[in-house]
Amino acid sequence: MWRSLIIIMILMGIVGAGVAQEATPEPNPTRPVTVDEVNKVAKDMFCPVCENIPLDTCGTAACADWRNEIRLFLEQGMTEEEIRTDFVRRFGDRVVGVPQDPFLNALSVITPWVLVAIGLVVVFSSFRTWARYKAHAVANAPETPTVTPASKQNQFLDQLEEDLKG
């Protein structure tokens, strides 16, 4: 029984090692990486030196070197996200379009929506106030004689003429 157990453990170890190998693939320096693949990664990053210039279009020699670095990373099998994380670790959150730091990310992305939501609440509460005013005004309005509704075409024409008057 002990023998069987040892064999099972050895087999599990082999399988486990295989799984682990699949999870972290060996660098594959022979994999050809095209400039388009490099630019696809660099397009969403900023030059760490020149402010607000995307890395794929920056003309400085330093950026050419960084693009070459991206190519090497891709050849080694790194994913786009891993490459971005590596650049952020070295140069800070300014090299990506939205910060990776969770707090900064939330601050950047959520703030405008919070402000928009507050604005919407203000606008709609104003509309509700106005609606109450309307209900109050209607309730207190003197009775007016019923007017026969005009045809749709006449309504539009009247409105148009009114608009043309300015």
Add this chain to the structure above:
Amino acid sequence: MFTELGLLTEFFSLLAALYAIVALVLGERNKNEALVQSGRNAALLNFGLLAFSSGMLMIDIILQRYEVRYVWSVTSPDMPMFFRLTALWGSQAGSLLFWSVLMSGFSAGAVWLNWKTHRRLMPYATAYMMAVVAFFVAISVFLENPFSRWWYVPNSDEDMVSAVFRPENSYPANDLSVAEFLSRFSASQQGFVTIPLEIAPIDAQFPVQGVFLAARDLNPELMIPSSVLMTAQALPEMVAIGDLEDQSTLVPLSVLADGTTIRASDLPPTARLAPVLLDPNMRLDLVRGSAMGLNPLLRHFGMAIHPPMLYLGFVGFIVPFAFAMAALASGDLSTNWIKASRRWTLFAWLTLGLGLILGGRWAYDVLGWGGYWGWDPVENAAFLPWLIGTAFIHSVMIQEKRGMLKTWNMFLAVGTFSAVIFGTFATRSGLIESVHSFARSGIGFPMFAFWVTVTAISVWLILWRRRRGELRDEHQFTNLLSREALFVLNNFIFVALFIAIFWGSFGAPIVSEIFMDTNITLGKEYFLPVVTPLFIALYILMGIAPLSAWGATSLKRLGISLVIPLVLTAITMVLFIPLSTYEDGVLNILALFGYGIVLFGGWVAVYETYRGAMARISAHGESLPVAFITLMRRNPRRYGGYMIHIGITVIGIGVIGSTIFQDETTQTLSAGESFIIQNYEVRYDGLEEGQVTQDGRIMDIANLTVFRNGQEIAQLRPRRDFFPNVDEGMNSMTIAGSHSTLENDFYVLLVSWETITENSATFKVYINPLVNLVWWGGLILIAGTVFSFFPKETLPARIRQRAKQADELILKGVSA
């Protein structure tokens, strides 16, 4: 003389502006008409003086007076006249003066045209305008003076000093004798310079006055003090002693300071040095040779128009702001201030929009990244006032029609101008650096203080009048579907866009830097998800709002009005299916719906115009063209507005197409090779290197042939321009070669060509579908805005006079 005149008149313009403020405010408060008139004239004089001052600077630029530091910094002897003229706004100091003269021009225009019609508002409005002009002129005079000159100050820490007035013991840098120049070297040696030289080819000492050296094939990395190098380049002529066989190939090297050593290792084997004797009385120009000229990126036709348009838009918003402030100050809170400023607002909005479109076109042509809008903070700084200004243009209609939103309109008028001042501060102070930004300078803090002060005073005035109950609305909103309610929603979305873009461009980066000591940049990953839903809502409202009525609209009536535009939209969407499909046949359903939403707004504008014409035909029996023309002439504001909506629709289609369906690739080709992208084939035919143009740029041009489905469709010549006299990093420009059709732009950039072999080159190719609709839509938008300027057709004066007389008779009859 021109420089002195320019300086003097600019200073006097500041005095005129300050006098105008005092005279207008005191005169109006004390009901002293003479003083008010005097202030009015001072405001007009301010414009005259500033225009004259700018003219003097322009003359300095044309005459190449390089002793004027501004002229030296933005022009060079080989720059063509066209770019020399645009150099007036090519850098900080000149553009500030240009900005001031434009602002003063707007003020003078408003004084000229509105004084009689809006007499009660004009003194205060003019005083406000003069206050802003005075601030900018003061900044120009005291901190960024464009008439500052170069002076040569021997025996000081810095040889060359720029100052408005001549420093002690200095010489004009463009006109001094050799003896004066050498005084710094020879002061301790009675006019003689002794320079020990330890060099291989020539080994000698030169105990002569005014020794210059000339060399051939000099190692360019030889360290030479910059001021001395500047001098050497500026030598008008040389008399060489020595035995160099061909003096025409001499490169003036340097005046060498005492003890300077040139090592043999610094010189190539073929180098020869020769001492050059100069006449001590010979005149030197130390600055001309080092003038570098305009930033190469600005040497583009678009830059001749883009900045003036943008500036016109920016400064033009001073008029509605000043009228709003004048209304608050004078207590005339009727719609007079809106009527007085309506055309000025539209003009500012038009030119700002035109400036933005031209800026996009410039970026597309010159910056070499295949796009026209990069969410760069400086682009956004110009876009922000446009957004608030657009909200203002819509919102004032509600006040004019219904007497509502009085406070809100005041806030929008102030907000638009506040955004202008903030944008100016952000771009000129170096707050956020970008390709557009001016260098960091000393004007940052004063501009920030001015922005805060102007905004705070304006907001306080609005709140003060509101507390007194003087900004109370005449009507209340009674229906959520009324046009005014929908305009409020439209305003809300414009303001939300403003907040989102402001936060992404300035708010978040500044907050993170100040409070967390972290630099962040928010790019399209932030902007696209945030602004896209807001723009979608805006396009939907653009479609619905014109169909609703003032006061109240029922859901049923609105629904019926929507049917035909929606049907037209659905039909057009079917036609847009091919444009929403990728090369591999996959349909992008979101893009298709995007097109649909954008088209809906356009169809409503078309349908409403058609419906109006048809109603006139049925009511008045007019023919279609007559009905259409009558409509347009009787309400140019409304139908010009519809044209603008159609323009915005066309721009939206272009933006969706060129953003979602852009395709790109980078390929390296040897001469004769080709590659395929989509159904295009590109063949590289060869490179023309080193083409030198008249303005001194060196162009490397690639020749490409483009085929589509096997048929040759274009010969493209993408190129790289180099400017040898300009600092590294700014000395090249990538000019795309493009084949433009309404369907797309086939856009090619020459990336590099020498890295592999001389015969190969790397190209970046973009296919930008529908991108030209962005420009065409811009033109329609401009046409619509211009159309809405037209005065409304009214009854002939004779008939109006008769009607007036009849009214008077009736009134007399009633009173009798």
